[in-house]
Amino acid sequence: MSDIVGLQGEKVRLVPVDKRLHLENALRWMNDPEVTQHLVTTTGVTPGMEEEWMDRVQKRDSEFVWAILDETNRHIGFTGIHGVHWRLRLGTTGTVIGEKPAWRKGYGSDAMRVRAKFAFETLNLHRLQSESRIDNIGSQRALEKAGYKREGIARKKLFWGGRWYDTVLYAMLDEDYFARTR
Secondary structure, X not given: OOOOOXXXXXXXXXXXXXXXHHHHHHHHHHOOHHHHOXXXXXXXXXXXXXXXXXXXXHHOOOOEEEEEEOOOOOEEEEEEEEEEEOOOOEEEEEEEEOOHHXXXXXXXXXXXXXXXXXXXXXXXXXXXXXXXXXXXXXXXXXXXXXXXXXXXEEEEEEEEOOEEEEEEEEEEEHHHHXXXXX
């Protein structure tokens, strides 16, 4: 991930991930079943695993990950564009708001809008896509509020807590983004 920059939204600021500043929160959140219940990951993340992830995303030119700060500069989550396929101009996105008092306050959708601006205006991507567990209504609302469109259902794609869950696929195209911003 080369030369990632900080980005400002209406409610949030996205800053490059820094292990010294963000590792402790990441570990707390990724080991909290209430935070991870709707994510692809599971609890049981060790400090070594999280450090390795932070190192890895900072070195790849197909990964763009930011820490999300609120208006008081409190670290409340992470957002990113992952696995960028440069020929197809496609990236997969994800956001986690780990600080529970920050849930349902619009921080996630603001981070998604800021991330989309970077994806389409700086990286020149054509498509961003994201998935949400079918029962994660908050994530689906945030994606729609940020301009993503619901595209379909992937049946029994995510295994969590001893059962399979469907996921909902969302995407935003460059034309969707530019139609909203002009």
